[in-house]
Amino acid sequence: MEQHSLSIRAHAVALMNQGIPNRVVATQLNVPRGTVGWWRSEDRKARGVAYEQPTDCPRCTSRQFDEVAYAYLLGLYLGDGHIVSKPGQHHLSIFCNATQIGLIAEAERAMRRVMPLPSVSRRHKLGCVEVKSYTKHWCCMFPQHGPGMKHQRKIALEPWQQTITDAHPWEFVRGLIHSDGCRVTNWTTRLVGGERKRYEYPRYFFTNVSADIRRLFTDTLDKLGVEWTHCTRHGNPYNISVARRASVALMDAHVGPKY
CATH class of the missing domain: 1.10.10 (Arc Repressor Mutant, subunit A)
Incomplete structure (x- = not known):
């Protein structure tokens, strides 16, 4: 030795x-x-000093952090994320479609940019990849964490979070779409010169059971000048649709489809 x-x-x-x-x-x-x-x-x-896990938590250390990455990660968390925080087990998980390798990489990158010190790993499951970052301090960064499902409790942003999303609204919307949204091509038919023809058009959907989270999404769209409508699909009232051509163009410029 x-x-x-x-x-x-x-x-x-x-x-x-x-x-x-x-x-x-x-x-x-x-x-x-x-x-x-x-x-x-x-x-x-x-x-005679007791062990204390080192941390670079911005809330606990007043450290400056990447607010652009945080706005995106906040959107991912509110959509397909959850936090486990109990004795001996603390981590943030974001669930991604296994085929969307760009989204998986961006989730990892955002976690590391907000808090570089905690380890980040991937856990592969059937059809999805769980991106995990291990530290109890994700509860500090996401005070929306609590017992039960998100739609069963009130979800509201803290003033410091609202300041960040106001400064970086497109990154927040992008995170929400990349978690619980999609860009699809819809179609309908029109009579043109007496002949019925198929007409295709792009459309964005955001689906979340929590009325509070849907409201955070639509309030941000309002600030950005994006027109939206409520859309009930299969009896489900939890969908927000963006279909106006100018609004879709804005979404394409700043969000785009998952990849």
Whole structure:
């Protein structure tokens, strides 16, 4: 087993006490990560300090973070995301269609840009991929978390969240569409010169059982000048439709289909 000098150990402990993660210290000093972790543990014992998981949570540390990525991630969370927060298990999960590899990559990228320190992984299931980021501090970033389904409790943005979505409304809408929305091609028929012809047109749908989340979506569309209508499909009143040509063009320019 390789022995390391007391000066290397002291240097490592000093770096860790500055809040630098174990893996960074290990790489910087060319020391095994397990050794660095043991040094940290022994230093805490010597100082009588209880272990506290390091965090780069913007709400807890007042750290500046990528608000554009957050607006998008907020949309994903309100649509197809949930948080598990209980003793020994804390993570944010975003569920993506397994065929939409671009969406999976963007979900990962947004998580890392908002909080780089927590680990991010993928869990493959039948027909979908669960993108997971492990830290209890996602509850700080998404105070909408709570017991039960989202549509069974009130969903409202905190003032700081509203400020972010007001500054980056298209990223918020994009996240909502990429989670619980879609872009489709509809068709109908028209009489042209006495002859009935098929007419196709693009359309966006957003479907969510929560009236609060639908209202967040439509309020943002109103601010952006996007026309929308309620649409009942198969007796389901939970759909928002964007079909006006000018509004679809705006959505295409800033959102586009999932990929």
